[in-house]
Amino acid sequence: MGQKLDGMVIPKHVALILDGNGRWAKKRGLPRTMGHKQGCVTVEKTVEIAARMGIEYLTVYGFSTENWKRSSEEVGALMQLFRYYMVRLLKIATANNVRVQMIGDRRRFDKDIIEGINRLVRETKENTGLTFVIAVNYGGRDELTRAARRMAQDCVSGILKADEITQETMESYLDTAGMPDPDLLIRTSGEIRLSNYLLWQLAYTEIFVTDCLWPDFDQEELEKAILAYNKRERRFGGVK
DSSP states (O other): OOGGGTTOOOOSEEEEEOOOHHHHHHHTTOOHHHHHHHHHHHHHHHHHHHHHHTOSEEEEEEEEGGGGGSOHHHHHHHHHHHHHHHHHHHHHHHHTTOEEEEESOGGGSOHHHHHHHHHHHHHHTTOOSOEEEEEEEEOHHHHHHHHHHHHHHHHHHTSSOGGGOOHHHHHHTSTTTTSOOOSEEEEOTTOOSOTTOSTTTTTTOEEEEOSSOGGGOOHHHHHHHHHHHHTOOOOTTSOO
């Protein structure tokens, strides 16, 4: 951990929107796929940095439900990159005592990708360090819809009573059940929107936006975000 953060509160859960891969590649006259590839390298480095800093949960927006709208060439390239990256990630997670979890609806992926995801989760579940959460085929509205559907089914079957549903009940049906809400959301490339990401979980999260494109994100950028987080007064709707 850098000296800048001495005495600072390290957020327990940091969520990331990894924006700017395509623009990074375009600036260099490279195909968009090269931006995504470099973005994966940055993810690897960020996982290791976050683990050293003492961050307990790191959640990244890997592939959204809306990303299927991109060209078939780009989606195909992303799927190939995902296949390669899952093998790399297993090695990194093992070396750094990182537990990997996935959120989102994985059913749309090809069978080998689903098996790769399941293997990553299974083979790292006993690790006790940073929990690295990857949102794949994930959308906040889709997550809430799937949760509502499961609750409705449980109400019909008598497992759940509609008048007993609380916020805690709702949270138990979300993909993030058992995880703390993010303390800090970092979005790269200067865009200021949530992009259908963790809509329930981000209700009181502090938001930090940087113009840095995701492939250029490094420890210094993460430290800037944590320093900004320490200047915020978190009241959660109350008054101090």
